[in-house]
Amino acid sequence: MTRVSSFSVPIRVYMEDTDAGGIVYYVNYLKFMERARSEWLRCHSLNQQALLLENTQLVVYRLTCHYAKPARLDDDLTVTAEVTDLGRCRATFDQTVEREGELLCSATVEIACLNATSMKPKQWPTQVFKVFNISDS
Amino acid sequence: MTRVSSFSVPIRVYMEDTDAGGIVYYVNYLKFMERARSEWLRCHSLNQQALLLENTQLVVYRLTCHYAKPARLDDDLTVTAEVTDLGRCRATFDQTVEREGELLCSATVEIACLNATSMKPKQWPTQVFKVFNISDS
Amino acid sequence: MTRVSSFSVPIRVYMEDTDAGGIVYYVNYLKFMERARSEWLRCHSLNQQALLLENTQLVVYRLTCHYAKPARLDDDLTVTAEVTDLGRCRATFDQTVEREGELLCSATVEIACLNATSMKPKQWPTQVFKVFNISDS
Amino acid sequence: MTRVSSFSVPIRVYMEDTDAGGIVYYVNYLKFMERARSEWLRCHSLNQQALLLENTQLVVYRLTCHYAKPARLDDDLTVTAEVTDLGRCRATFDQTVEREGELLCSATVEIACLNATSMKPKQWPTQVFKVFNISDS
Numbered sequence: 001m002t003r004v005s006s007f008s009v010p011i012r013v014y015m016e017d018t019d020a021g022g023i024v025y026y027v028n029y030l031k032f033m034e035r036a037r038s039e040w041l042r043c044h045s046l047n048q049q050a051l052l053l054e055n056t057q058l059v060v061y062r063l064t065c066h067y068a069k070p071a072r073l074d075d076d077l078t079v080t081a082e083v084t085d086l087g088r089c090r091a092t093f094d095q096t097v098e099r100e101g102e103l104l105c106s107a108t109v110e111i112a113c114l115n116a117t118s119m120k121p122k123q124w125p126t127q128v129f130k131v132f133n134i135s136d137s
Numbered sequence: 138m139t140r141v142s143s144f145s146v147p148i149r150v151y152m153e154d155t156d157a158g159g160i161v162y163y164v165n166y167l168k169f170m171e172r173a174r175s176e177w178l179r180c181h182s183l184n185q186q187a188l189l190l191e192n193t194q195l196v197v198y199r200l201t202c203h204y205a206k207p208a209r210l211d212d213d214l215t216v217t218a219e220v221t222d223l224g225r226c227r228a229t230f231d232q233t234v235e236r237e238g239e240l241l242c243s244a245t246v247e248i249a250c251l252n253a254t255s256m257k258p259k260q261w262p263t264q265v266f267k268v269f270n271i272s273d274s
Numbered sequence: 275m276t277r278v279s280s281f282s283v284p285i286r287v288y289m290e291d292t293d294a295g296g297i298v299y300y301v302n303y304l305k306f307m308e309r310a311r312s313e314w315l316r317c318h319s320l321n322q323q324a325l326l327l328e329n330t331q332l333v334v335y336r337l338t339c340h341y342a343k344p345a346r347l348d349d350d351l352t353v354t355a356e357v358t359d360l361g362r363c364r365a366t367f368d369q370t371v372e373r374e375g376e377l378l379c380s381a382t383v384e385i386a387c388l389n390a391t392s393m394k395p396k397q398w399p400t401q402v403f404k405v406f407n408i409s410d411s
Numbered sequence: 412m413t414r415v416s417s418f419s420v421p422i423r424v425y426m427e428d429t430d431a432g433g434i435v436y437y438v439n440y441l442k443f444m445e446r447a448r449s450e451w452l453r454c455h456s457l458n459q460q461a462l463l464l465e466n467t468q469l470v471v472y473r474l475t476c477h478y479a480k481p482a483r484l485d486d487d488l489t490v491t492a493e494v495t496d497l498g499r500c501r502a503t504f505d506q507t508v509e510r511e512g513e514l515l516c517s518a519t520v521e522i523a524c525l526n527a528t529s530m531k532p533k534q535w536p537t538q539v540f541k542v543f544n545i546s547d548s
Binding site for chain 1: 296322347348
């Protein structure tokens with residue numbers, strides 16, 4: 001059964017992603033998931049380099065990850081990202097890593113939008129609210 | 138207040154650990170925690186290279202991580218590892234990353250002991266049970 | 275001026291690739307270059323996971339790299355790979371990392387084909403020689 | 412034969428450092444070498460975080476690396492760093508990675524001291540010249 005998700009990116013496994021156990025090193029799935037979140041942000045006109053220049057920084061403040069099956073060198077993976085909750089200064093992403101429709105890894109990743117200097121919460125840029133048809137006033 | 142833990146390793150932050158936000162990249166705390174678990178295993182006479190040669194592989198199958206404050210380049214961190222639950226084929230570690238007694242990051246990491254070929258659960262080597270004064274029979 | 279190369283892959287810069295200096299961490303360009311070599315190998319029917327299962331391992335044994343300009347978060351890079359010399363058990367790649375035709379980084383990477391157990395040189399699989407119209411007898 | 416070097420740091424190999432070939436991933440030796448350079452700088456009162464806050468950035472602009480033998484999981488390595496040439500805005504390090512006196516990897520790494528904003532060369536902080544008994548006037 002192929003799972004359905006609103007947003008996904010393809011990611012190929014390279015040698016850099018693997019470990020001596022012959023599988024993808026477990027923390028690297030979290031890098032794959034951030035790539036998917038970055039592309040989701042890009043699709044919604046949020047460029048993180050531009051945000052940094054505006055003194056806005058997105059940080060992960062909580063994550064839960066469950067590993068079901070390992071990926072291996074040269075695998076072609078599909079990494080999904082779906083926003084399941086959006087606050088004024090934070091968002092929750094549900095994410096999966098799949099290989100040919102088989103679930104390898106799933107995670108819930110909570111990110112905060114911060115003032116990069118003070119590291120205090122800062123409201124999302126306006127376009128994020130527009131995407132979700134939420135008023136930012 | 139300095140937290141108390143039964144096992145810890147010192148880790149210094151290098152450029153490789155940081156990101157363009159000027160802080161330690163969030164997945165790298167998980168690398169730091171694995172270093173602490175590896176040293177815990179080593180203290181209990183478990184060498185992962187030797188385990189791999191015996192076709193035994195330790196893998197993380199679930200983790201929960203909460204990030205409280207960021208670490209920065211050149212910081213001297215203390216990373217703890219404490220086994221809070223031990224099954225015949227798995228263990229749960231509670232771990233923290235601290236800087237001068239201040240909690241930066243905490244995690245619960247569940248690892249499984251697997252047959253490296255079949256990726257099926259495999260009983261821990263005997264010395265693990267001895268450490269915890271548990272019978273493996 | 276856009277440079278011409280026989281083979282290239284597009285690579286986008288993510289947070290994982292950057293460091294506290296606000297630029298791509300210098301060793302990560304070498305990961306980008308390996309991705310391009312892996313795709314080159316794939317285009318020539320060489321899958322590294324399949325090679326490992328046949329006890330054949332490709333390793334870098336020498337590299338020279340020159341860094342001209344830094345890449346930054348969200349940059350879209352082009353990474354080239356060109357084989358400039360091929361021996362029976364080794365190959366030399368000339369590689370570049372470019373951004374909109376501007377050279378950021380160039381390298382010469384020498385790789386060896388090894389028996390994965392003995393770590394001794396091993397002749398390339400036959401299809402590599404066919405690509406270059408060289409006899410392997 | 413144990414090689415002699417003026418400065419070295421011990422580094423243990425963890426799972427994060429290895430790849431599916433069962434050896435240390437080749438770019439990670441360069442991370443180990445940067446750790447040794449960072450400790451060398453620290454020994455000479457140069458803290459890179461403090462330098463960044465003064466808008467001074469150290470970057471690698473050229474490196475040559477030769478890999479002789481692979482390191483593996485759990486190996487205890489010695490990584491050396493020796494300054495062989497010092498200019499007003501740059502330095503050349505000769506570095507090695509050794510295991511029980513056996514040379515695994517050697518490199519020449521050239522670094523530049525830059526203004527972090529303009530990315531133009533900037534003279535080393537005064538204490539660097541004092542270390543080498545060179546006048547900075």
